[in-house]
Amino acid sequence: MTNTVWRQGEVIEVEISDLSDTGDGVGRFDQRVVFVPDTVPGDRTLVKLVHVKPKYAHAALKQILQPSPQRIRPSCIVADKCGGCQWQHINYDYQLTAKQNQVIQALERIGGFVNPPVYPVLVADSSLGYRNKATYPIGISATGQVQAGYYQKGSHQLINLNQCPVQDQRLNPLLSEVKQDIQKRGWSIYDEKRHQGQIRHLGLRIGRRTGEMLLTLVVKDGNLPGIETQAQEWLQRYPLLVGISLNRNSDRTNAIFGNETRCIAGIPYLREKFAGLEFQVRPDTFFQVYTETAEALLQVIQSELNLQGHEVLVDAYCGIGTLTLPLAKQARQVIGLEVQSAAVEQAILNAQQNGINNVIFQVGAVEKSLPNLGIIPNVVLLDPPRKGCEANVIKSLLNLKPSRIVYVSCKVATLARDLKLLCEHGLYNLTRVQPADFFPQTAHVETAAFLERSPS
Numbered sequence: 001m002t003n004t005v006w007r008q009g010e011v012i013e014v015e016i017s018d019l020s021d022t023g024d025g026v027g028r029f030d031q032r033v034v035f036v037p038d039t040v041p042g043d044r045t046l047v048k049l050v051h052v053k054p055k056y057a058h059a060a061l062k063q064i065l066q067p068s069p070q071r072i073r074p075s076c077i078v079a080d081k082c083g084g085c086q087w088q089h090i091n092y093d094y095q096l097t098a099k100q101n102q103v104i105q106a107l108e109r110i111g112g113f114v115n116p117p118v119y120p121v122l123v124a125d126s127s128l129g130y131r132n133k134a135t136y137p138i139g140i141s142a143t144g145q146v147q148a149g150y151y152q153k154g155s156h157q158l159i160n161l162n163q164c165p166v167q168d169q170r171l172n173p174l175l176s177e178v179k180q181d182i183q184k185r186g187w188s189i190y191d192e193k194r195h196q197g198q199i200r201h202l203g204l205r206i207g208r209r210t211g212e213m214l215l216t217l218v219v220k221d222g223n224l225p226g227i228e229t230q231a232q233e234w235l236q237r238y239p240l241l242v243g244i245s246l247n248r249n250s251d252r253t254n255a256i257f258g259n260e261t262r263c264i265a266g267i268p269y270l271r272e273k274f275a276g277l278e279f280q281v282r283p284d285t286f287f288q289v290y291t292e293t294a295e296a297l298l299q300v301i302q303s304e305l306n307l308q309g310h311e312v313l314v315d316a317y318c319g320i321g322t323l324t325l326p327l328a329k330q331a332r333q334v335i336g337l338e339v340q341s342a343a344v345e346q347a348i349l350n351a352q353q354n355g356i357n358n359v360i361f362q363v364g365a366v367e368k369s370l371p372n373l374g375i376i377p378n379v380v381l382l383d384p385p386r387k388g389c390e391a392n393v394i395k396s397l398l399n400l401k402p403s404r405i406v407y408v409s410c411k412v413a414t415l416a417r418d419l420k421l422l423c424e425h426g427l428y429n430l431t432r433v434q435p436a437d438f439f440p441q442t443a444h445v446e447t448a449a450f451l452e453r454s455p456s
């Protein structure tokens with residue numbers, strides 16, 4: 001190759017040999033790396049260079065010269081455009097192998113582990129129709145039609161959808177029909193560039209076991225004439241819909257939900273069964289999107305921990321208590337730490353509802369509450385957001401020295417970073433790493449890592 005070819009707009013031939021941690025295919029061109037979305041190892045492709053750096057480039061797929069044996073026809077008609085799924089074109093078994101490799105590679109490269117004990121990916125029932133939650137941005141077409149869907153890959157261009165194959169199929173009718181109701185009511189649609197208009201997002205949630213649904217409109221300041229009447233109409237039309245809420249988000253932000261949620265019809269939560277307990281789930285608090293796989297991972301955690309009833313356990317980043325409460329049934333005392341006060345309120349109610357009284361929940365950031373715990377736990381469970389744990393959380397753990405740590409993570413790069421810090425002085429050994437497929441058809445992987453304090 002000559003240097004003249006390595007520039008934006010050039011079309012080159014690339015054979016894809018790997019997948020990146022963001023889900024793009026990876027190929028090589030004269031010792032340089034090329035990242036190509038919508039490809040899979042084994043594809044021979046023509047690609048157009050888009051962002052070019054001296055050692056690597058991002059490229060767009062132009063033509064598949066020879067398809068990989070791992071390539072399949074996507075179940076979704078907008079899979080090539082929609083930013084929701086990256087891997088609809090990859091056969092499911094290969095997705096699982098790729099996710100296991102992603103975890104191994106991150107632990108080796110970022111964590112510095114040699115031969116980390118990474119188990120095969122845990123799977124549940126189905127790789128489609130699994131999501132219990134959807135939050136669709138709302139927009140308006142050039143001809144004035146209300147639209148709802150997902151953003152196009154790498155942009156805020158809306159792809160209008162009437163159904164989505166990874167969602168629980170019981171939510172699909174609401175997507176198409178609520179859009180029409182918004183159109184008929186003539187409510188204004190939020191324009192993010194001008195920060196004007198009302199409706200920003202449509203949120204739908206379903207209890208997979210109970211079928212109960214919640215509908216939430218995220219609005220700029222809540223002024224929707226006739227919303228109460230419309231909400232009553234929705235309750236009558238959808239017998240499984242139990243609550244309709246307005247969430248107010250007045251900020252110029254990419255965050256979907258604002259801090260204020262008001263139930264305007266029905267009840268402010270749905271009921272769901274999880275791990276043999278009954279949970280109340282609100283529209284705006286965290287609940288894993290794949291209920292069945294989350295339960296399967298909890299079972300692995302329970303069997304690895306094998307709690308005997310005398311342990312003190314801290315569940316840091318506990319949300320509404322989804323992991324806290326089942327584990328509390330097997331421990332002496334459990335302390336849940338969570339920053340979102342609405343989640344803690346719900347966690348307390350969930351504990352009462354299930355007659356569990358050996359749990360206390362504290363509102364506050366883990367980085368503040370863990371160092372001031374006032375008790376030495378035997379076990380600490382961590383389940384932080386994607387950015388992982390703050391440095392002082394790791395420091396507190398190294399001071400507290402619980403005999404076991406379970407670290408549940410939705411981003412393997414930050415997991416690997418934090419595990420390195422926990423293990424680098426020899427205080428902890430990594431005994432098992434269990435990936436789980438919480439997000440089929442995407443490049444995301446959930447992982448639980450188990451650490452034991454060294455005997456010395």
Ligand SMILES: C[S@@+](CC[C@H](N)C(=O)[O-])C[C@H]1O[C@@H](n2cnc3c(N)ncnc32)[C@H](O)[C@@H]1O
Binds near residue numbers: 318338
């Ligand atoms: C990945 S969710 C896990 C929730 C829960 N373990 C579950 O499985 O449902 C992370 C939770 O951490 C909370 N969170 C985020 N940052 C936090 C912080 N600095 N301190 C405490 N909680 C935090 C979020 O509100 C969210 O409920």
